[in-house]
Amino acid sequence: TTSTSLVDFTGATLTLTTGANPVLVGLASSCQNNTANANINYSVDVDGTNELGTGGIAFNADVADQQQDCSFSMMTSDLTAASHTIKLEWSTSAGTATTECNTSVPCNFWVVEVTD
Numbered sequence: 001t002t003s004t005s006l007v008d009f010t011g012a013t014l015t016l017t018t019g020a021n022p023v024l025v026g027l028a029s030s031c032q033n034n035t036a037n038a039n040i041n042y043s044v045d046v047d048g049t050n051e052l053g054t055g056g057i058a059f060n061a062d063v064a065d066q067q068q069d070c071s072f073s074m075m076t077s078d079l080t081a082a083s084h085t086i087k088l089e090w091s092t093s094a095g096t097a098t099t100e101c102n103t104s105v106p107c108n109f110w111v112v113e114v115t116d
Helices: none
Strands: 007-018 023-028 030-033 038-046 057-061 072-075 082-092 097-100 108-113
Touching (some): 023 038, 030 038, 038 097, 082 097
Antiparallel strands (some): 007 082, 038 082
């Protein structure tokens, strides 16, 4: 992406019906940016609410075009007992951010309900 504001990550939207419980959300991937010292930002949107603030979690590309681990996990507060749409979002502070997510470098976006 070249977007400096959070946008949906194509193919990373999940719908999950939960009880009145939190969900644990994670991304396992590598990323890079073609501009040194630019940030690659990730966030999680649950039913239209950004869970990680406007900037999300920032991974700094110290070196241009160098792959790095951009994995993270986070837990929401209790959700209502209902169907929920959970989306991965991302942006960059400059340049072009790339998330390695293909057959040769797979990635995983996952969501699991946390119950007692």
